[in-house]
Amino acid sequence: xxxxxxxxxxxxxxxxxxxxxxxxxxxxxxxxxxxxxxxxxxxxxxxxxxxxxxxxxxxxxxxxxxxxxxxxxxxxxxxxxxxxxxxxxxxxxxxxxxxxxxxxxxxxxxxxxxxxxxxxxxxxxxxxxxxxxxxxxxxxxxxxxxxxxxxxxxxxxxxxxxxxxxxxxxxxxxxxxxxxxxxxxxxxxxxxxxxxxxxxxxxxxxxxxxxxxxxxxxxxxxxxxxxxxxxxxxxxxxxxxxxxxxxxxxxxxxxxxxxxxxxxxxxxxxxxxxxxxxxxxxxxxxxxxxxxxxxxxxxxxxxxxxxxxxxxxxxxxxxxxxxxxxxxxxxxxxxxxxxxxxxxxxxxxxxxxxxxxxxxxxxxxxxxxxxxxxxxxxxxxxxxxxxxxxxxxxxxxxxxxxxxxxxxxxxxxxxxxxxxxxxxxxxxxxxxxxxxxxxxxxxxxxxxxxxxxxxxxxxxxxxxxxxxxxxxxxxxxxxxxxxxx
RNA sequence: GGCUCCAUGGUCAAGCGGUUAAGACGUCGCCCUCUCAAGGCGAAAUCAGGGGUUCGAUUCCCCUUGGAGCUACCA
Numbered sequence: 271x272x273x274x275x276x277x278x279x280x281x282x283x284x285x286x287x288x289x290x291x292x293x294x295x296x297x298x299x300x301x302x303x304x305x306x307x308x309x310x311x312x313x314x315x316x317x318x319x320x321x322x323x324x325x326x327x328x329x330x331x332x333x334x335x336x337x338x339x340x341x342x343x344x345x346x347x348x349x350x351x352x353x354x355x356x357x358x359x360x361x362x363x364x365x366x367x368x369x370x371x372x373x374x375x376x377x378x379x380x381x382x383x384x385x386x387x388x389x390x391x392x393x394x395x396x397x398x399x400x401x402x403x404x405x406x407x408x409x410x411x412x413x414x415x416x417x418x419x420x421x422x423x424x425x426x427x428x429x430x431x432x433x434x435x436x437x438x439x440x441x442x443x444x445x446x447x448x449x450x451x452x453x454x455x456x457x458x459x460x461x462x463x464x465x466x467x468x469x470x471x472x473x474x475x476x477x478x479x480x481x482x483x484x485x486x487x488x489x490x491x492x493x494x495x496x497x498x499x500x501x502x503x504x505x506x507x508x509x510x511x512x513x514x515x516x517x518x519x520x521x522x523x524x525x526x527x528x529x530x531x532x533x534x535x536x537x538x539x540x541x542x543x544x545x546x547x548x549x550x551x552x553x554x555x556x557x558x559x560x561x562x563x564x565x566x567x568x569x570x571x572x573x574x575x576x577x578x579x580x581x582x583x584x585x586x587x588x589x590x591x592x593x594x595x596x597x598x599x600x601x602x603x604x605x606x607x608x609x610x611x612x613x614x615x616x617x618x619x620x621x622x623x624x625x626x627x628x629x630x631x632x633x634x635x636x637x638x639x640x641x642x643x644x645x646x647x648x649x650x651x652x653x654x655x656x657x658x659x660x661x662x663x664x665x666x667x668x669x670x671x672x673x674x675x676x677x678x679x680x681x682x683x684x685x686x687x688x689x690x691x692x693x694x695x696x697x698x699x700x701x702x703x704x705x706x707x708x709x710x711x712x713x714x715x716x717x718x719x720x721x722x723x724x725x726x727x728x729x730x731x732x733x734x735x736x737x738x739x740x741x742x743x744x745x746x747x748x749x750x751x752x753x754x755x
Numbered sequence: 756g757g758c759u760c761c762a763u764g765g766u767c768a769a770g771c772g773g774u775u776a777a778g779a780c781g782u783c784g785c786c787c788u789c790u791c792a793a794g795g796c797g798a799a800a801u802c803a804g805g806g807g808u809u810c811g812a813u814u815c816c817c818c819u820u821g822g823a824g825c826u827a828c829c830a
Binding site: 425485 | 761765766767777789
């Protein structure tokens with residue numbers, strides 16, 4: 271069996287979006303699983319849409335995701351160049367071959383003329399399709415005009431009868447009646463190929479055996495096969511992958527604020543969690559399991575598990591995966607990664623980050639939610655007195671005031687203001703005064719945090735705050751409760 | 756509109772003629788607990804509709820409906 275070669279071929283029109291990342295991931299997994307070669311090719315034939323710096327962004331995202339490629343623009347290989355604009359001179363000769371056999375023809379219609387005809391067709395309520403107008407120009411004349419420097423494009427000459435088809439590894443046999451197919455442009459007036467042509471030529475020249483790409487190409491692939499036939503080339507095995515949706519009717523798009531891989535990374539999603547989640551979006555392993563490292567995915571990946579229908583990107587589940595990865599992260603790593611986020615809210619406050627990290631580790635879903643969760647340590651948030659009333663804790667403003675009044679001097683006189691002594695002190699005090707534990711702990715926690723829930727209980731927070739700040743906040747609570755009474 | 760494709764809970768999905776129709780997220784209970792998380796236990800929730808084929812359809816075929824993709828000198 272010959273060696274498997276796959277490629278991921280993005281256009282540099284911006285950052286790598288999640289759908290693209292998933293295609294890249296599956297392509298990578300398939301190559302690695304089959305001990306094949308994974309190639310990165312940049313499809314930049316549409317110069318107008320190209321975004322400066324996007325190529326580098328793609329390299330970066332691939333690297334961050336761990337999708338290392340064996341051949342590509344920045345790593346080299348025997349089938350280069352791997353950027354289509356750098357291959358520009360190579361396409362025309364192939365197109366000329368098609369001209370000779372009649373599988374393609376030059377077209378001199380201008381964009382304006384085409385637009386007019388298109389508009390006229392829509393006005394009549396018809397679907398515009400190129401009418402092969404220039405196909406009928408005598409060959410000599412066409413040749414003369416091409417050589418004279420008149421702008422022209424080269425179009426694929428689709429048969430007017432019959433069907434075109436191909437076999438997809440996922441979708442099976444796909445075919446389309448030729449008369450519904452348009453004579454697409456293969457070579458544009460600027461001399462560069464369109465995707466329709468470049469993908470065929472490059473995939474063949476680069477020895478690609480398996481083409482994995484989005485289903486947006488599913489309906490045009492029969493046309494590509496016509497090209498393979500015209501050249502007498504062996505078409506690759508196609509695996510079209512369903513799109514990733516943002517909801518039931520819209521696909522995930524970078525156009526309307528949907529996050530890119532880079533965005534998610536910046537928001538504090540763990541890359542392993544993103545990869546893991548993305549992998550399961552449209553693919554299901556044979557075994558009942560959902561946590562996979564990249565190498566484990568390589569091992570488990572099989573085409574059979576691919577789904578044919580579009581999958582909705584479920585942010586909630588990503589968040590869950592992320593929180594799981596964070597929980598499984600060694601504590602030291604958590605501390606290291608959480609610290610910058612602690613800093614955002616607590617810089618210069620002298621909070622014990624290590625202890626805070628211990629409390630936050632199991633409570634962190636996404637890192638960018640951390641600052642808000644710990645900000646109360648820097649500044650007591652404004653809170654309503656109703657917070658002191660808690661049915662289950664059996665507290666109300668009265669019991670709370672009493673508890674705070676008792677706690678105040680006890681805490682002020684506590685020799686060691688660390689957690690265990692704090693706990694012994696407060697709980698002992700409660701018991702001795704005939705209060706339930708909650709009747710002491712709840713008001714204290716409310717007074718010193720101003721929040722209904724916090725990462726950690728009263729004693730942990732008191733410790734993190736330190737004696738001075740704790741007492742100051744309790745005083746505020748006492749004053750407010752007395753003011754109300 | 757035309758062409759192509761898809762269709763199991765709210766979401767990701769297993770299933771590949773006979774199952775009590777898995778599992779996960781989310782939701783909702785209960786337990787644990789100095790709040791909230793985490794953790795433990797449990798619950799509700801799915802085969803889009805209609806025809807066939809078959810002893811028997813979630814599973815195979817057709818139609819309807821719904822959805823997606825394509826319909827550019829974009830990829």
